[in-house]
Amino acid sequence: MTVLIYDTAWQPNNALLERLHKVTGWYILNTYEEPGVGFEGFFFCQNNSCRDYRYIYHPDCEICGKRQHPNFVDYDDDDRLGCRHCLLGKPQ
Ligand SMILES: [Zn+2]
Structure with a gap:
């Protein structure tokens, strides 16, 4: 290999x-x-x-590290790419 x-x-x-x-x-x-x-x-x-x-x-959430659908992530005020769970401060 x-x-x-x-x-x-x-x-x-x-x-x-x-x-x-x-x-x-x-x-x-x-x-x-x-x-x-x-x-x-x-x-x-x-x-x-x-x-x-x-x-x-599927990008990685820069906070929890999990791969997410692109419609499920966004940038926070510090320009970090985060999933909805992390951006809203809710555990997954
Ligand atoms: Zn996350």
């Missing part, structure tokens, strides 16, 4: 990983997140087939 961790601009490099799978036959799993544009997902290749599952980005 080989694990690679890296940053890329704009898009996950799934086309390159698909080509790598076709050349080597390796099982490939690429998990990615793009908070700026607001998506995340995973891409995997196995048995000469690749699939990409992309969905809306």
Whole structure:
């Protein structure tokens, strides 16, 4: 098993990983997140087939650390991104 961790601009490099799978036959799993544009997902290749599952980005609440749906977070007066529970001072 080989694990690679890296940053890329704009898009996950799934086309390159698909080509790598076709050349080597390796099982490939690429998990990615793009908070700026607001998506995340995973891409995997196995048995000469690749699939990409992309969905809306879920940011981490900067107070409790839990991942939340983007409609469930907002910035407080100190510019911290917090979930509704933390911003309202209510335990989850
Ligand atoms: Zn929270």
